[in-house]
Amino acid sequence: MKLPLSWLNEYIKFEKSFDEIAENLTMIGNEVExxxxxxxxxxxxxxxxxEINKHPNADKLQITKLYDGSNYxxxxxxxxxxxxxxxxxxxxxxxxxxxxxxxxxxxxxxxKIRGEVSEGMICSEKELxxxxxxxxxxxxNNQFKLGDPIKKYYSDTILNIDVTPNRVDCLSIIGLARDIxxxxxxxxxxxxxxxxxxxxxNNVQILDSDxxxxxxxxxxxSIKIEESPKWLKDKLKLIGERPIxxxxxxxxxxxxxxxxxxxxxxxxxxxxxxxxxxxxxxxEKIETLDGELRSLPQDTIVIADKDSPIxxxxxxxxxxxxxxxxxxxxxxxxxxxxxxxxxxxxRKLGLxxxxxxxxERNLKPDITEYALSRAVDLIIDLAGGKIRDGMEDICIDKxxxxxxIILNKEKLKLHLGLSIDxxxxxxxxxxxxxxxxxxxxxxxxxxxxxxxxxxxxxxEDLHEEVAxxxxxxxxxLSYLSGEIPEWQSNxxxxxxxxxxxxxxxxxxxxxxxxxxxxxxxxxxxPLDVNLGEAISLENPISNEYSLLRKSLIPSLIFNxxxxxxxxxxxxxxxxxxxxxYTIESNIIEKTMIAGILTGSxxxxxxxxxxxxxxxxxxxxxxxxxxxxxxxxxxxxxxEDNLFQKNxxxxxxxxxxxxxxxxxxxxxxxxxxxFNFNTNKAVIFxxxxxxxxxxxxPIIYKDFSSFPQxxxxxxxxxxxxxxxxxxxxxxxxxxxxxxxxxxxxxxGDKIPDNKRSLSIRIxxxxxxxxxxxxxxxxxxxxxxxxxxxxxxxxxxx
Amino acid sequence: xxxxxxxxxxxxxxxxxxxxxxxTGVGYDxxxxxxxxxxxxxxxxxMLKNKIKDIRNFHLNDLRFLSQFVx
Numbered sequence: 110m111k112l113p114l115s116w117l118n119e120y121i122k123f124e125k126s127f128d129e130i131a132e133n134l135t136m137i138g139n140e141v142e143x144x145x146x147x148x149x150x151x152x153x154x155x156x157x158x159x160e161i162n163k164h165p166n167a168d169k170l171q172i173t174k175l176y177d178g179s180n181y182x183x184x185x186x187x188x189x190x191x192x193x194x195x196x197x198x199x200x201x202x203x204x205x206x207x208x209x210x211x212x213x214x215x216x217x218x219x220x221k222i223r224g225e226v227s228e229g230m231i232c233s234e235k236e237l238x239x240x241x242x243x244x245x246x247x248x249x250n251n252q253f254k255l256g257d258p259i260k261k262y263y264s265d266t267i268l269n270i271d272v273t274p275n276r277v278d279c280l281s282i283i284g285l286a287r288d289i290x291x292x293x294x295x296x297x298x299x300x301x302x303x304x305x306x307x308x309x310x311n312n313v314q315i316l317d318s319d320x321x322x323x324x325x326x327x328x329x330x331s332i333k334i335e336e337s338p339k340w341l342k343d344k345l346k347l348i349g350e351r352p353i354x355x356x357x358x359x360x361x362x363x364x365x366x367x368x369x370x371x372x373x374x375x376x377x378x379x380x381x382x383x384x385x386x387x388x389x390x391x392x393e394k395i396e397t398l399d400g401e402l403r404s405l406p407q408d409t410i411v412i413a414d415k416d417s418p419i420x421x422x423x424x425x426x427x428x429x430x431x432x433x434x435x436x437x438x439x440x441x442x443x444x445x446x447x448x449x450x451x452x453x454x455x456r457k458l459g460l461x462x463x464x465x466x467x468x469e470r471n472l473k474p475d476i477t478e479y480a481l482s483r484a485v486d487l488i489i490d491l492a493g494g495k496i497r498d499g500m501e502d503i504c505i506d507k508x509x510x511x512x513x514i515i516l517n518k519e520k521l522k523l524h525l526g527l528s529i530d531x532x533x534x535x536x537x538x539x540x541x542x543x544x545x546x547x548x549x550x551x552x553x554x555x556x557x558x559x560x561x562x563x564x565x566x567x568x569e570d571l572h573e574e575v576a577x578x579x580x581x582x583x584x585x586l587s588y589l590s591g592e593i594p595e596w597q598s599n600x601x602x603x604x605x606x607x608x609x610x611x612x613x614x615x616x617x618x619x620x621x622x623x624x625x626x627x628x629x630x631x632x633x634x635p636l637d638v639n640l641g642e643a644i645s646l647e648n649p650i651s652n653e654y655s656l657l658r659k660s661l662i663p664s665l666i667f668n669x670x671x672x673x674x675x676x677x678x679x680x681x682x683x684x685x686x687x688x689x690y691t692i693e694s695n696i697i698e699k700t701m702i703a704g705i706l707t708g709s710x711x712x713x714x715x716x717x718x719x720x721x722x723x724x725x726x727x728x729x730x731x732x733x734x735x736x737x738x739x740x741x742x743x744x745x746x747x748e749d750n751l752f753q754k755n756x757x758x759x760x761x762x763x764x765x766x767x768x769x770x771x772x773x774x775x776x777x778x779x780x781x782x783f784n785f786n787t788n789k790a791v792i793f794x795x796x797x798x799x800x801x802x803x804x805x806p807i808i809y810k811d812f813s814s815f816p817q818x819x820x821x822x823x824x825x826x827x828x829x830x831x832x833x834x835x836x837x838x839x840x841x842x843x844x845x846x847x848x849x850x851x852x853x854x855x856g857d858k859i860p861d862n863k864r865s866l867s868i869r870i871x872x873x874x875x876x877x878x879x880x881x882x883x884x885x886x887x888x889x890x891x892x893x894x895x896x897x898x899x900x901x902x903x904x905x
Numbered sequence: 906x907x908x909x910x911x912x913x914x915x916x917x918x919x920x921x922x923x924x925x926x927x928x929t930g931v932g933y934d935x936x937x938x939x940x941x942x943x944x945x946x947x948x949x950x951x952m953l954k955n956k957i958k959d960i961r962n963f964h965l966n967d968l969r970f971l972s973q974f975v976x
Contacts, residue, residue, distance in 0.1 A: 524922065524939055569925060613975060620966040668966040676968045 148263030152204030166223040178255035185227040190245035240346040275564040277470035281368030291540035308498035316387035323474035332494035369480035370464035376438035380414040423468040443481040445474035475560035518552035622664035625654035630663035641690035657689040661703035673786035707790035727791035762803040770795035847871040
């Protein structure tokens with residue numbers, strides 16, 4: 110919202126510098142983003158065009174001779190609208206013209222243009238920062254005196270204010286003036302007035318009850334459409350609006366002045382002079398004032414006559430009912446529309462106007478009559494005209510009598526940490542035009558909120574009003590005091606931090622992905638975590654982010670695949686984050702830790718062969734995690750189409766008797782679908798809460814002082830038998846303290862469906878040194894159990 | 906709250922008293938408790954500190970970006 114200080118000064122008179130006003134506006138919540146100085150350009154003076162001659166070397170340029178009352182200037186000009194005898198603004202040599210597009214200056218220098226000397230530049234309104242008009246030079250009337258500086262005629266400061274969405278009242282000069290008046294304790298000269306008589310005609314009908322809380326309108330006959338007077342045009346230009354004609358300009362002026370958008374229709378274009386406010390029909394179209402033919406989305410509110418729409422309610426008028434030079438009767442509308450419909454239509458059409466901006470921010474219906482009356486007064490004044498029947502006014506809901514809110518001094522003090530004088534509180538309320546009754550015994554104000562403050566609903570909102578006007582700076586600094594609460598550890602959080610550090614140390618990089626993913630991505634949720642229904646977002650930013658993830662894996666696959674195209678080193682990513690789903694309409698949220706590895710195993714070194722990451726690299730990371738957290742786990746068979754056959758496992762914990770997660774090498778199909786530039790990728794995902802639950806305490810055991818013995822066994826087993834199955838049996842045997850796999854073999858030296866595993870077993874006793882004989886016996890026991898249970902036999 | 910950085914004021918943090926509805930929503934009686942909330946965007950601070958031009962880089966999950974912050 111632009112606030113020209115000259116306009117502000119019409120309602121509030123004070124001697125304050127623009128810096129001071131800007132600073133205070135910002136401090137009370139209306140942030141001043143930038144300040145524009147208008148007309149404050151030294152070197153720009155009024156001149157008359159004495160001669161116009163053709164430029165010898167350029168068809169489109171002319172050489173003018175200018176006179177400022179004492180000096181003559183020769184200036185090259187290309188504008189189409191120059192004539193002899195015109196008064197114009199000349200930017201003389203050395204003038205620095207503001208370049209509003211990028212906040213810099215453009216200096217006028219003595220120069221030759223196509224060989225001809227030019228001693229300055231004849232300016233357009235845009236070049237002077239007066240408007241956006243750049244069609245030709247700015248032509249001045251006779252009131253401008255030769256040699257006068259521009260400052261004498263145009264001098265203003267404009268504050269550009271970022272109004273917060275809750276303060277629709279501040280999208281008007283009056284609203285901003287009122288806020289400033291409260292801050293500086295100055296009264297404003299303004300009153301809401303309605304001098305219109307009510308009409309007894311029924312020209313307007315609202316056909317849906319929930320689209321238009323109030324519709325006020327009036328017919329004015331015998332008006333004369335003209336250009337607006339200079340004061341009105343200048344005001345609109347200052348606030349960034351293009352003047353059109355007296356009627357349209359008045360509707361815009363009143364909107365900026367008091368905040369209610371208005372619209373004028375050419376009455377002769379409204380069939381039978383009857384207006385209907387209704388929702389759009391299917392496939393209905395309208396050509397709006399900007400010349401676009403628009404298909405109306407569902408639930409659009411239209412203003413229509415009996416045949417077709419004549420306006421897009423609250424957004425933009427229709428071209429069919431536009432005010433034309435020969436319009437003589439108008440229907441002037443000041444209405445209130447449902448913010449939801451306006452917002453939705455605006456978004457769908459990508460059409461955001463000054464009017465839609467105000468309606469979608471919850472403008473109250475009370476104001477329509479005042480805006481209408483103000484506009485009618487101006488129209489009669491500037492365009493002649495006569496009111497036909499008076500104001501037609503339809504209120505769907507009774508204009509609410511405004512509820513009282515209690516402001517309690519004790520509560521205020523508690524909330525703000527600041528004790529404020531009763532008088533100061535009362536004064537703040539008064540300047541903001543809040544009516545109140547004050548109970549001095551109880552120190553309670555019973556406050557009636559004025560209709561334009563749709564943002565104030567509860568007593569805390571009044572606390573805010575007092576605080577922002579008194580100034581947040583006035584709230585004293587104080588430190589937290591009281592007993593420090595007992596520290597409680599949060600195991601889940603600590604484990605998360607611990608694992609982040611651990612995995613980064615292990616060479617992985619942490620990613621953070623959005624919780625919402627696309628329908629395509631959610632399909633690659635592994636079965637192990639695919640336990641419920643996906644949750645879809647009601648209002649997603651786009652289809653790419655329409656569902657909440659049920660696993661961290663889809664985003665990791667996406668991230669890793671993108672990296673394979675421009676990262677030739679190992680790609681090792683992990684993420685710790687939450688997943689979401691519903692089971693029987695209960696929403697479940699869990700924290701998971703997941704990772705993906707792809708590309709080469711190690712950064713390539715001169716003495717190493719390039720080798721691709723595989724299943725066992727992921728398993729290594731799982732083992733690291735489990736070891737560090739002291740968790741026992743079993744590796745179980747896990748089948749899922751997302752993985753390569755026999756290259757995926759589930760990780761099971763006996764203590765809590767549940768799966769902790771899974772790991773596996775993803776299928777070729779996914780590798781291809783996601784355009785991986787590598788051949789393999791392995792992933793893992795673990796449930797963080799379950800990891801915490803399955804942790805074991807460290808239990809110290811006296812170590813044995815007798816020597817350890819190592820023996821290797823080479824076994825032949827069926828191919829589908831895993832080392833883990835053998836290990837379970839071996840480790841259960843007395844005196845066996847550890848075993849590791851040292852070699853595997855499949856090939857022509859053993860039968861087809863078999864494979865060979867070499868296992869190193871570590872034996873030790875707490876009672877004595879194990880003799881060779883003892884070891885033979887233990888080994889025999891192991892072998893017989895392995896044979897019996899798994900059909901394993903010694904490879905000869 | 907804004908900070909002065911390289912001669913320019915930059916908004917870095919929002920803060921305020923918690924709305925009673927929010928307190929009720931998380932199980933606190935707003936007539937007994939009040940809340941003060943403040944939040945700083947770590948990306949904003951990192952952008953200033955590390956001269957990162959585009960805030961979207963933080964969520965690209967690109968190793969050319971991530972690998973520079975393994976500290």
